[in-house]
Amino acid sequence: MKKFLFIAALLMMSVAAFSQAKKPTLMVMPSDAWCYQNGYMKSIPDGTGSEKQIPDYEEALRTSMDLKLAIAKINDLMAERGFPLKDLEQQLKLIQQQTAEQNLVTSKSGNEMAESPIDNLLRVAKADIIIELTWDVKEQGPKRTLSYILEGKDSYTGKSIGGSNGTSSPSFSADLTVLLEEAVVAHIDNFNSRLQAYFDDLFANGREVSLEIRIFADNAAGIDLESEVGTDAEELGEVIDGWMATNTVEGRFSKLGSSENYAAYEQVRIPLYKSNGVAMDTEAFARQLRNFLRKEPYNIPCKVLNRGLGKCIIVLGEK
């Protein structure tokens, strides 16, 4: 009897441990505007024969002490609030190291590690919430004022979580480092209240994610989103809409666009926990849809592609 009670207690404890919702990751990055203003941009080929400009974070972190200080200060203050951030510089170093290792590792028979173009594309510094930092110093004679913007963005829905901004009082003596540190300290609480409101909404109305449905061209199953499937001969797109309405929190989602090959769902509110109490993320939600579609009466093979905590793509027709 005692043994049974002990096992039951252990099981309850493990369920409680798993029941914690997944903590979003946060990372501070300089905004594109700041990178452009301060000359930290680089050109890369855009695949169409021309070039495009993207922020050069490595160069910015290597040469701008002010940026490093501002990021370090925000990291410090957020850790104080029990929410340590991902460090951009460390993430960039990690990616470089992974790429170097990837190029060196071979099997005994000389085969390289498998990597698809999409794997390569996904290997970038990312977090679920990006905190964009911008500042600008204006000088009027001996006086300096600092304008400062801190804005949180949900990486996957692209929505702004809110932010904090302001302009310091004119200073004759303080250098940029001091002004910047003062601005971070003064604005971080307002930013955190926005973040708290975002998390409160998440707990009340579910996590907001995006989901895309795609079709493999000329797939073996011979289906697209207009194919009539199941016993009621409903169109596949309608079947998916029905499943979404049943399985989202209070049926909340919006369909951004659709065709026979594509459907995009945004503002999809998924529950934070599965029916067994385990934390739910977008991939788990997408897998539930995949399981629904590959069972009777639909029997549609599907592939789930995870794009992080907030976005998944389900490709129908093949594995």
Add this chain to the structure above:
Amino acid sequence: MKRNILLFTLALVLAIPAFAGAKKKAEKDTEHFRYEIECAGNGTQGTYLVKVWSYSRRANIAAEQCKKNAVHGVIFKGYTGGNGCVAQRPLANHAGVEMEYEEYFRQFFSDSGEYYKYVSLTGAAQEVVKVGKEYKVGVIVSVQKDELRKALEQAGVIRGLGSGF
């Protein structure tokens, strides 16, 4: 000798209600939390620098109540900014917190309450203005908002940023 003892006892008996009355009045003023709070500058890390105006018939009582009112203001009111001073939201996440945890806050703001740990005078001169029959006293104080927030989070009064994850 007997007469002296009698007079002393009588004076004591008369004085106690007078002190109690003043204290009661101060408590009454405090219980209503009649004050104004404004930003007095950007505080150092972990603190808010605020100017609090409190009202009382006695200037010294109003000055003392400013500390209590400052902590109350940081928790429930927040304050506006301007002129390089950054506005701050209240620490309480929603409006009903004060009613919901009434007993906790009654103890917290009592004279021997915990509020005292999170506030200190800055040494700036206090301003006293006579308004009708009472005094309006303005004092600049520093509130240890990070420590205050941690205490409220530990007491379960407000949610921490990472709670629930």
